[in-house]
Amino acid sequence: MKTLIFCIMLIWPLMLAAQTKPIATIPFVLENNGIYIYCQVNAADSLKFLFDTGANGSVLSEAAATRIKLPRTGTTRNVGSNGTNTVGQSAGNVVRFGSLTKSDVLLAVIPYKGFNFDGVFGTDFMKGYVIEVDYHKKELRFYEPAGYHNDLSAYARCKLRFVDDYPTITSTIVANGRRYTGRFGLDTGADDVLTVAAPFGRKHGLPGRLPRIGTATSQGSDGSTYESAVVLAPEIRFGQKCFYRVPATLPQSTSGVNATEDKAGFWGNGFLKRFNAVWDFDRNYLYLKPNKNLYTEL
Structure with missing residues (x-):
């Protein structure tokens, strides 16, 4: 019996060690059912972004783009929920979220009206990661896919x-x-x-x-x-x-x-x-x- 207890004590730390550590943990706020995080675009910090799995590209609002003097490099077609329009875009940007950095980022510039955020964090920023969305701790946790081994048996x-x-x-x-x-x-x-x-x-x-x-x-x-x-x-x-x-x-x-x-x-x-x-x-x-x-x- 003593040997069995000793083995369990040895195995338990190994089980704890098997939990993967995130490469970035980002706090979020939940407002009107939206998940919001703060990002840096080029030299401008503390920009409020909506975490949006329904957007395949990332966006900066017209107001925020004007405020931080974001250069415009062309136009693109935006497909909204009820129609389409042509909007500006900006290439070659650097976006930082938590401890992660994306370079050479293409941002659409959309004249949102009546929305209280600076940008949209789309799936172009999410792909390449495993992302945990934890509403209890209000955290987004980003992981490298190849090393992700967290226990998901309750999911x-x-x-x-x-x-x-x-x-x-x-x-x-x-x-x-x-x-x-x-x-x-x-x-x-x-x-x-x-x-x-x-x-x-x-x-x-x-x-x-x-x-x-x-x-x-x-x-x-x-x-x-x-x-x-x-x-x-x-x-x-x-x-x-x-x-x-x-x-x-x-x-x-x-x-x-x-x-x-x-x-x-x-x-x-x-x-x-x-x-x-x-x-x-x-x-x-x-x-x-x-x-x-x-x-x-x-």
């Missing part, structure tokens, strides 16, 4: 599929005994719970099948403001879990992201904040574990 694993650089998972809306299944985007940059893409909603007649409970007014990055019906989905199947009486918006967009035909809709951070998450962009997996926000009001 549900979801396979990610990228559609036009947009991370998606399969989800199902259940109503009146029928199931409507599709690939739904994962958008931590959206503050709502669920948006159903207009073509998917029309194809399955969801405006007539789901009870309407209100109207939402939204503004996209293209500058357009639009109204959408808010309906109540009786049941949603997300990964391995079921949720009931979930509010969802049904936009009638004819252009922009909400008019896409290759995705069924988008989960916003009003829903995703209910899970501590591990984004493994290297292997295309998302790991989810319910957190203290799970039963907050939808």
